[in-house]
Structures are given as C-alpha cells and as structure tokens.
Amino acid sequence: xxxxxxGAQCIRCGKLWEALPDITTCPHCGGLLDIRYDYAAIAKEVxxxxxxxxxxxxxxxxxxxxxxxxxGSRPRLRVGWSPxxxxxxxxNALGLRELxxxxxxxxxxxxxxxxxxxxxxxxxxxxxxxxxxxxxxxxAASSLAGNAAAAGFPTYIFVPSRAPKGKVxxxxxxxxxxxxxxxxxxxxxxxxxxxxxTYGWYNRNAAINPYLMEGKKTVALEIAEQLGWKMTDYVxxxxxxxxxxxxxxxxxxxxxxxxxxxxxxxxxxxQAEGCCPLNRAIREGTDWQPMEExxxxxxxxxxxxxxxxxxxxxxxxxxxxxxxxxxxxxxAAARLLGRTCGVxxxxxxxxxxxxxxxxxxxxxxxxxxxxxxxxxGNGLKDTPNAIKAAGEPVxxxxxxxxxxxxxxxx
Numbered sequence: 001x002x003x004x005x006x007g008a009q010c011i012r013c014g015k016l017w018e019a020l021p022d023i024t025t026c027p028h029c030g031g032l033l034d035i036r037y038d039y040a041a042i043a044k045e046v047x048x049x050x051x052x053x054x055x056x057x058x059x060x061x062x063x064x065x066x067x068x069x070x071x072g073s074r075p076r077l078r079v080g081w082s083p084x085x086x087x088x089x090x091x092n093a094l095g096l097r098e099l100x101x102x103x104x105x106x107x108x109x110x111x112x113x114x115x116x117x118x119x120x121x122x123x124x125x126x127x128x129x130x131x132x133x134x135x136x137x138x139x140a141a142s143s144l145a146g147n148a149a150a151a152g153f154p155t156y157i158f159v160p161s162r163a164p165k166g167k168v169x170x171x172x173x174x175x176x177x178x179x180x181x182x183x184x185x186x187x188x189x190x191x192x193x194x195x196x197x198t199y200g201w202y203n204r205n206a207a208i209n210p211y212l213m214e215g216k217k218t219v220a221l222e223i224a225e226q227l228g229w230k231m232t233d234y235v236x237x238x239x240x241x242x243x244x245x246x247x248x249x250x251x252x253x254x255x256x257x258x259x260x261x262x263x264x265x266x267x268x269x270x271q272a273e274g275c276c277p278l279n280r281a282i283r284e285g286t287d288w289q290p291m292e293e294x295x296x297x298x299x300x301x302x303x304x305x306x307x308x309x310x311x312x313x314x315x316x317x318x319x320x321x322x323x324x325x326x327x328x329x330x331x332a333a334a335r336l337l338g339r340t341c342g343v344x345x346x347x348x349x350x351x352x353x354x355x356x357x358x359x360x361x362x363x364x365x366x367x368x369x370x371x372x373x374x375x376x377g378n379g380l381k382d383t384p385n386a387i388k389a390a391g392e393p394v395x396x397x398x399x400x401x402x403x404x405x406x407x408x409x410x
Contacts, residue, residue: 105378119215207306220251242311249314270355299348
C-alpha cells in the first residue's frame with residue numbers, strides 16, 4: 001500500500017481505482033487517470049522546516065507527495081534538484097521586474113523528462129516488469145533509455161525519423177532497442193502502443209501512464225522550495241503532448257492543498273506557431289483539433305497531444321496565458337538565454353523563455369510581474385539548430401595577419 005495515495009481517479013467518469021503500479025487508463029471508460037492523495041495526512045508530516053532539514057538533493061526529497069511504495073532499489077541516477085537562477089540580466093533585457101530560470105537541462109540525460117522516466121523505472125520494478133517501452137519525439141526516449149539502463153531494464157523505444165541525431169545517439173549509447181518510424185509522432189505513438197499491448201511491456205508513455213506526471217510535477221515542488229515557498233505570479237514552459245504542463249500544475253496544487261504555498265501561480269503555455277493545437281483551442285474557445293508538426297522544436301512538435309484534457313484544464317484553472325512563438329523567435333531566445341544567463345537550451349527547452357518575451361511585448365503579462373521560466377532540455381541535444389541560432393565561428397589560417405583582418409568582425 002502506498003502511503004498517502006487514495007487511488008487513481010478517472011478524470012472523465014470519476015471512478016476511483018486501486019493505484020496498481022501498471023494501471024494506465026480507466027478500466028471503465030478508457031479515460032485518463034489522476035493519482036489522488038490524502039492531503040490532510042501529508043500536511044501532518046511536511047512543513048517548511050522539515051523540508052529544509054532534508055539532506056536528499058533529488059526529486060525523491062518529496063516522498064510524501066509521490067506514489068511509490070518506498071521500498072526496493074532507488075534509481076541509480078540523480079534526477080532533480082536542478083539549478084535555479086535569478087536572471088537579472090535577462091529580466092532587464094525583457095523589461096521584467098523579476099525573472100527566474102529553472103535549468104532542467106542538467107538532469108542525467110539532459111532534460112526534464114528524466115523525472116518521468118525515474119518514476120517509470122520505480123513503477124516498472126514494483127509491477128515486476130522485465131522490459132520498458134515508449135514512443136517519443138526524443139527526450140522521453142533518451143531519458144527512459146538512460147534511467148532504465150542504470151537500473152538494469154532493457155528498453156524498446158520508438159521515435160519518428162526526424163528525431164535529432166543527438167538524442168538518437170543517446171539511445172544507442174544506452175543500449176536501447178531503437179525503432180525509427182518513417183512518419184509522424186502520431187503514427188509512432190500508435191505503433192508503440194500496439195507493440196506494448198502485443199508484447200506486454202511496461203508502458204512509459206506519459207500520456208497513458210498516470211505515474212509519469214507525478215514524476216514531472218517534482219519540478220514544481222522544487223521551484224516552490226527554491227523560491228522560499230513564495231510563489232511568483234507566473235510560471236512559463238513549452239508545451240507539446242501536455243503532460244509536463246499538467247504535471248507542473250498538479251505539483252503546485254499539491255503544495256497549495258497541504259499549506260506549503262499560500263497562492264497558485266498562473267501558467268504561461270508556450271507552443272510553436274507551426275504546431276499549437278492546445279493554445280489554439282484555448283484562444284478560440286473550441287475543442288482542440290490536430291495540426292501538422294511544423295517546427296524545428298522537435299520536443300514540442302506534437303500535432304495530436306495525448307494529454308490534451310489535463311493540459312487544457314491546467315491552463316484554464318490557473319487563469320493561464322497562451323503564447324505561440326515562431327521558430328525564429330525560439331532561436332533568438334536561445335541566443336538571449338545563453339548570452340545573458342549562460343544557460344544552453346535546445347529549441348523546445350528555450351521556447352518557454354521565448355514565450356515570456358513575447359507575452360511581455362504583447363502586453364499579455366505586466367512588466368511588473370514575477371516569472372519563472374523552465375528550460376526543459378539542454379542545447380547539446382540539438383547542435384545543428386544551436387549553430388543556426390548562433391552562427392558559424394570565424395575560420396582563419398594560423399596567421400596573425402588574417403587575425404588582424406577579421407578582428408573587427410568579432
């Protein structure tokens with residue numbers, strides 16, 4: 001029995017099920033499940049003082065808020081407790097009063113997705129699984145491959161053929177069985193689901209497995225603690241499948257329900273202009289519709305978001321802001337973030353910051369607001385686009401005359 005966990009509740013029909021480690025969607029109606037907690041019991045055990053006294057510096061410092069048995073082996077990689085910076089130079093550049101950067105690109109496989117994969121490894125072990133599988137645009141795949149390899153689990157991973165080589169190389173180094181699908185992410189996801197059902201593998205797909213969001217929400221728990229439990233007005237992040245923004249909102253709500261924070265931030269949902277089905281639905285007040293996956297930010301190039309309902313609920317409940325950014329604005333944000341903060345983000349990783357900049361320019365958020373921007377992935381994941389953003393270096397022969405001739409260009 002998991003401490004403080006009441007069960008897994010369907011967000012569609014409301015039925016509450018036992019939170020078995022391999023449960024995915026609602027057995028009654030097929031709806032998505034949400035892990036429910038006994039907040040009164042948690043509140044009796046946690047406080048600002050007990051958190052401050054903890055030595056654990058990873059996502060597992062928040063065990064009361066996590067759906068794990070608390071026994072068995074812990075994942076071998078240190079996931080979470082990533083750096084949190086007050087970005088004064090970037091705030092000045094954007095005309096904002098207060099801005100913070102949460103750099104989750106320093107996780108073991110260089111993305112926020114390690115939080116979900118670490119949870120997947122624990123739940124697969126609890127379920128007695130032998131193999132873990134997923135589909136991914138890249139980061140979830142590499143995070144699963146690395147975390148599973150460290151725990152001794154074989155993996156089967158499906159990626160669309162457009163996945164960046166940097167991410168595919170991680171998969172191969174970690175020993176995953178990689179299937180590159182010559183089609184869209186939607187087709188890749190569908191094939192992975194068929195394979196998982198056929199072979200009985202443990203399902204790490206975040207939109208299907210309710211525990212994965214519980215791992216992702218730990219980034220919100222960290223942000224709150226790193227802020228001294230005094231929340232900013234907004235938290236911005238890039239959005240693809242919808243799992244991460246839903247997890248972030250769940251984390252903040254968990255803290256609010258247990259008295260650890262006294263207010264909830266508003267979310268800034270940032271999507272690429274070429275693939276923004278969730279933001280478009282919010283703006284137009286309609287049901288979301290599939291879109292083409294037309295953006296260089298591969299990690300958020302999801303035309304058919306599998307966690308749409310939870311993501312839309314999170315944006316609406318928070319009174320959130322939706323911002324679409326062009327590929328050019330994403331590349332500009334990568335340069336700006338690097339040159340003012342020394343933080344290197346991949347395109348999807350910096351999209352949140354691009355969205356903050358645009359939201360300020362459009363007057364969607366007040367310049368006197370306080371904002372956290374989550375960088376979800378490291379720039380080494382996608383170096384071709386990093387070069388596209390920053391440009392090529394000056395190349396010369398080992399000659400002082402040539403150096404003098406090009407110095408004005410540097």
